[in-house]
Amino acid sequence: MLESRVQVEDQVLQLDPLHLQVFDGDLRVRGRADFNNPADATFRFAANARDLRWGGTAATGAPPSPVIEADGDFGLAGTLQAWALVGRATLQRAGEQATLQLDGRGNSERMRLQSLAVAMPTGMLDATGTVGWAPSLAWDVDARLAGFDPGYFASGWDGAVNGDIATTGRTRADGGLDVAVDVPDLGGRLRGRALDGRGQFAMHGAAPAGGTTRYEGELALALGGSRIEAQGEVGDRLDIDARFAPLQLADLLPDGAGILRGEVHLDGPRTAPDVRARLDGSGLRYGDWTAASLQVDGQLPWTGGGGVLDIDATGLDLGIALDRLQVDARGAVEDLQLQANASGDIGTLALAGDLARSGARWAGTLASLQLQPARGASWQLRAPAAYGWSTAGGALAARLDDACLASSAGGALCVDADWPRNGLAVTGQGLPLSLVAGYLPEPEAGRPWVLSGELALDAQLRPVGNGWSGQARLSSARGGLRTSERARTELVRYDDLLLTANFRPQGIEAELGAVLNDDGRIDARLATGWDAYSPLDGRLSLDTDELTWLELFSPDIVEPTGRLEARLSLGGTRDTPRLGGQAQLAGFSTEVPALAITLHNGTLRLDAAPDGSARIAGSVRSSSAAGNPDSGVLHIDGTLDWQGGDAPLQLDLRGTDVLVSDTRELRAIASPDLRVSYRAGQALELTGEVVVPEARIDLEGLDQGVSASPDVVVLDPLDPEAEPGAPLAMDLLVILGEDVRIDGFGLEGGLDGRVRILARPGRQMLARGSLDVSGEYTAYGQDLRITRGRLNWSDDPIADPFINLRAERVVGEVTAGVDVGGRASAPEAEVWANPATSQSEALAYLTLGRPLSSLTGSERGDVNAASAALTAGGSLLASQLGARIGLDDAGVMQSRALGGSVFGIGKQLSPRLYVSYGVSLLGTGQVLVLKYLLGRGFDIEIESSTLENRGSLNWRREK
Numbered sequence: 001m002l003e004s005r006v007q008v009e010d011q012v013l014q015l016d017p018l019h020l021q022v023f024d025g026d027l028r029v030r031g032r033a034d035f036n037n038p039a040d041a042t043f044r045f046a047a048n049a050r051d052l053r054w055g056g057t058a059a060t061g062a063p064p065s066p067v068i069e070a071d072g073d074f075g076l077a078g079t080l081q082a083w084a085l086v087g088r089a090t091l092q093r094a095g096e097q098a099t100l101q102l103d104g105r106g107n108s109e110r111m112r113l114q115s116l117a118v119a120m121p122t123g124m125l126d127a128t129g130t131v132g133w134a135p136s137l138a139w140d141v142d143a144r145l146a147g148f149d150p151g152y153f154a155s156g157w158d159g160a161v162n163g164d165i166a167t168t169g170r171t172r173a174d175g176g177l178d179v180a181v182d183v184p185d186l187g188g189r190l191r192g193r194a195l196d197g198r199g200q201f202a203m204h205g206a207a208p209a210g211g212t213t214r215y216e217g218e219l220a221l222a223l224g225g226s227r228i229e230a231q232g233e234v235g236d237r238l239d240i241d242a243r244f245a246p247l248q249l250a251d252l253l254p255d256g257a258g259i260l261r262g263e264v265h266l267d268g269p270r271t272a273p274d275v276r277a278r279l280d281g282s283g284l285r286y287g288d289w290t291a292a293s294l295q296v297d298g299q300l301p302w303t304g305g306g307g308v309l310d311i312d313a314t315g316l317d318l319g320i321a322l323d324r325l326q327v328d329a330r331g332a333v334e335d336l337q338l339q340a341n342a343s344g345d346i347g348t349l350a351l352a353g354d355l356a357r358s359g360a361r362w363a364g365t366l367a368s369l370q371l372q373p374a375r376g377a378s379w380q381l382r383a384p385a386a387y388g389w390s391t392a393g394g395a396l397a398a399r400l401d402d403a404c405l406a407s408s409a410g411g412a413l414c415v416d417a418d419w420p421r422n423g424l425a426v427t428g429q430g431l432p433l434s435l436v437a438g439y440l441p442e443p444e445a446g447r448p449w450v451l452s453g454e455l456a457l458d459a460q461l462r463p464v465g466n467g468w469s470g471q472a473r474l475s476s477a478r479g480g481l482r483t484s485e486r487a488r489t490e491l492v493r494y495d496d497l498l499l500t501a502n503f504r505p506q507g508i509e510a511e512l513g514a515v516l517n518d519d520g521r522i523d524a525r526l527a528t529g530w531d532a533y534s535p536l537d538g539r540l541s542l543d544t545d546e547l548t549w550l551e552l553f554s555p556d557i558v559e560p561t562g563r564l565e566a567r568l569s570l571g572g573t574r575d576t577p578r579l580g581g582q583a584q585l586a587g588f589s590t591e592v593p594a595l596a597i598t599l600h601n602g603t604l605r606l607d608a609a610p611d612g613s614a615r616i617a618g619s620v621r622s623s624s625a626a627g628n629p630d631s632g633v634l635h636i637d638g639t640l641d642w643q644g645g646d647a648p649l650q651l652d653l654r655g656t657d658v659l660v661s662d663t664r665e666l667r668a669i670a671s672p673d674l675r676v677s678y679r680a681g682q683a684l685e686l687t688g689e690v691v692v693p694e695a696r697i698d699l700e701g702l703d704q705g706v707s708a709s710p711d712v713v714v715l716d717p718l719d720p721e722a723e724p725g726a727p728l729a730m731d732l733l734v735i736l737g738e739d740v741r742i743d744g745f746g747l748e749g750g751l752d753g754r755v756r757i758l759a760r761p762g763r764q765m766l767a768r769g770s771l772d773v774s775g776e777y778t779a780y781g782q783d784l785r786i787t788r789g790r791l792n793w794s795d796d797p798i799a800d801p802f803i804n805l806r807a808e809r810v811v812g813e814v815t816a817g818v819d820v821g822g823r824a825s826a827p828e829a830e831v832w833a834n835p836a837t838s839q840s841e842a843l844a845y846l847t848l849g850r851p852l853s854s855l856t857g858s859e860r861g862d863v864n865a866a867s868a869a870l871t872a873g874g875s876l877l878a879s880q881l882g883a884r885i886g887l888d889d890a891g892v893m894q895s896r897a898l899g900g901s902v903f904g905i906g907k908q909l910s911p912r913l914y915v916s917y918g919v920s921l922l923g924t925g926q927v928l929v930l931k932y933l934l935g936r937g938f939d940i941e942i943e944s945s946t947l948e949n950r951g952s953l954n955w956r957r958e959k
Helices: 433-439 547-553 697-702 838-847 857-870 875-884
Strands: 006-009 011-024 025-034 042-055 067-079 081-093 095-107 110-120 123-132 138-148 159-171 177-190 193-204 214-225 226-234 237-248 256-269 274-286 289-300 309-315 323-333 336-344 345-359 361-373 379-381 385-390 397-405 412-419 423-432 450-464 467-482 492-504 506-518 520-528 537-545 560-572 577-592 597-608 613-624 634-641 648-657 658-662 668-677 686-698 730-742 748-758 768-781 781-799 801-811 816-823 828-834 887-894 901-908 915-922 926-935 938-945 951-954
Touching: 011 042, 025 506, 042 081, 095 828, 110 138, 256 289, 289 323, 361 397, 423 433, 433 450, 506 537, 547 560, 560 634, 560 901, 577 613, 613 658, 697 730, 748 781, 781 816, 781 838, 801 838, 828 838
Parallel strands: 686 730
Antiparallel strands: 006 011, 011 025, 025 042, 042 067, 067 081, 081 095, 095 110, 110 123, 123 138, 138 159, 159 177, 177 193, 193 214, 214 226, 226 237, 237 256, 256 274, 274 289, 289 309, 309 323, 323 336, 336 345, 345 361, 361 379, 361 385, 379 397, 385 397, 397 412, 412 423, 423 450, 450 467, 467 492, 492 506, 506 520, 520 537, 537 560, 560 577, 577 597, 597 613, 613 634, 634 648, 648 668, 658 668, 668 686, 730 748, 748 768, 768 781, 781 801, 801 816, 816 828, 887 901, 901 915, 915 926, 926 938, 938 951
């Protein structure tokens, strides 16, 4: 109710107005009623509805249904013995409009419905009749439909329906209500489907003094591709027959799909009917429930025996996804033998048992149960277990007698229940920790964790009021965790583990204690109640100098050492917990072999505040694993707000001249000023800058690695079950100083400049800025000086900058060089000389240091190959050049003798003889290749290079 004014004074009711929010719109009622003469009260009210809206929802996978908007004005005026109800409403949908007009006249006992008319573009509805309420409720209303569109009232049910509907109702002498609805003929279209049907429905309501409401009816309906026939009675007994020939769920259910054929029959007492069914369905869906196929066949009486009912479903999802479910039920509902099998991504389950009823009590035996999870060990019921339940007195009581499941990995878990009187008892003996290995994320693909140790469990629990009563004890003499069977040390090791819990109606008290890694210890205590507002009282004490378990969080650190001490407290309430106390890591040291550095003198301290936040501070020094002098210190400072602040975790990393790598391939010193922020469910944020004043980069060393042979095909190189890494949002400025040197692939020089790197989850990593390149480049035995070198990014992919590079050499009075420009993904090269000359002449100076006129024939071949290598920028230009001078091949080729790519030229001298010559792109030599076709798929290939000579006999078969 919105702001309203309602007044009752001296038997007069005044509304000025009554303001309600209905269907996202406004309804205002104004008026006055005078009851000073109760036998003939006078009244006059007006109701105005504006901007009412409904509909617009969408079934799964379907477009939203149209929104319906309605405005209306209605009036009620007169006396109790003679009054009139009139009104008009407009309903709009998808640019079209329907109108509703109401005209009724009445007195203190009944109303005569003179007209209820609805008109829309497709047709109309016209209803007349009477409705009485004194001396008892009764009505008789007839409606004629001609192109009536129900979609103006029920969004998504558009149509043009023809037919007649008659309904009557009366209150019997015993107070029960009889209702009858007769639809002799329906036609037209509904939801875009042809409609044809008829039906009758009757309800005989129970009398207030007692009895059972009885329903009866029949239906014959054809809608779209569906054909449905049903008839039956529902009362003290059921007698229902339904036939689907077929039923297409989408015809009747906007959120449905699939086809169902067959018939269903229910017969017998209302609460204990016999079932007979023969159904065949495919592609079934309703909401989130799905079944790719469904077959139900057989009959199952409620009492007696002789019934057989089989259920077989595939592609099933009823909250749990199953590939297949099979149920075989025999006997009767009250004397049932059951077998069931289920399989899916979660594993497989097979069970068998029986169930019988005696009065309000159901009892049976679970004869067998086998559970094979998709991961981890399997479980099997050791011996048949009795179970049952009762609803006597309206309360549920259940029992399960000593059901023990044995694990294929060893140990057993037993459950005994008498609920709720004696509660639940659970015992476990010899349960290996390896049972959980399959559910832990693997340290490496295909290599699960190796856990050792066994657990013993003894617990009892029963409900008491709104709480629980009982106790639990979990113990283990020893256990450990290793990354593999070959691992020599355990990352985590404990002795004398004991967890106890006492459950009381007021709350729970739990204690944990264990020896960690021989000389460490962990102790914890927690006390709280069952409600969300219950206070928390907890303590955690941890002391250990064995930190090998830190390798769990990073595969790059090896044999970490130090001492971790923690004294933490837990307060507040269950829904608003608060952390207090301190934790400190001191004397931390570890090796990082991948970077050839050692981290040492590390400290990290966490101080928890009563407001739910914590302060983090620490530092660590890095030095070379080879024993070089120490570098700078990396300082860590941050906060942790685990009660849901804007940034639960923020870390600032700052340092000056910190050694970050000291390998042969990369030695780098950096001065970072970074901020790391993490919010649950969002990307990890990295912002700030890194200054690199000094670095040595060996390009050839960084490029080394093991690659597959060209004839090796890798199938599914990615682990399909591997989850993507944590998303990263980065805005990082990298500044390279004057002492950053690069060496490799003939290049010896330096890099300096600044680049801003931008990364957003799901998008390509971009860069903005430039780097200057200087130094010398050696190729084909010649030293070229880089006189201009720059890489530019303007919000471009970081791997595809714009290149602006010039390398040159001086030969006497001639300067020859090459300019490289364009993107890194498609560079363009141009050879030049000063004084200006032809490209071939410039190439001769650039590659051999002499003019073309002084070259021998073989040297001219070298110049042609160099032309391809230096000016083509790829195979396209080289192949075009080769075609112009009559060569069959010219461009990038592979040479096994030189072990890499070459720029080469080739010519088919005869149908059987092919000769090619190539120059290594890395300047490692030249190679001459001779191929001769012997016939029947055999050929001889000889390679002669400056590194080695090779020969092979090859055979190929065309498919």
